[in-house]
Each structure stands twice: as structure tokens, then as C-alpha cells.
Amino acid sequence: MSIDTSAVIKHPLSTEKSIRLMETQNTLIFAVNMRANKQDIKQAMEQVFKAKVERVNTYIHKKGEKRAYVTFAPETPAIDIATNLGLL
Numbered sequence: 531m532s533i534d535t536s537a538v539i540k541h542p543l544s545t546e547k548s549i550r551l552m553e554t555q556n557t558l559i560f561a562v563n564m565r566a567n568k569q570d571i572k573q574a575m576e577q578v579f580k581a582k583v584e585r586v587n588t589y590i591h592k593k594g595e596k597r598a599y600v601t602f603a604p605e606t607p608a609i610d611i612a613t614n615l616g617l618l
Contacts, residue, residue, distance in 0.1 A: 535574040539574050540561040560600060568588060571586050581602050
């Protein structure tokens, strides 16, 4: 099944917590579509960033926004991806 990556990933989040996670756990936080499941999010991330994803955790924020905590493989530093996105 081919997924529309633009329908899954909304935007990256640049907060103090996301920067800390990026540096310590190689993890980035993204706002994602409410209907996207973990497999959809993983496939979209791997397609868009051409990077191996180790794990995806999702969380629905109290504002009604679904967030994905995406942990990348050690060979792909999250800082490099964040720099390409313009977060740093």
C-alpha cells in the first residue's frame, strides 16, 4: 500500500523538549494526522528523510493534536535531519 506522506506528516516541532530528545535519544517530534497509525508514520518518515526509523511512539496532546516521537537508527543522526528541516 502506498501512502501519501503529505497526509501523514504535518510539521516538525521545535521545543526545548524536542531539542533535548534530539541530542540525547536521537529522536524528533512531529505533528501527524490523527488517523495515521505507527506503521504509516514509520513508512512516511523513511520515504521522506531516506533514513532508518527504529521506533515510533504516538501521543495525543491535550490540544487535540497527535504527535509522533520518531527514534532514528544510530547511523542517521536526528541533528542532521533537523538541520535539513531548518529547526536548528
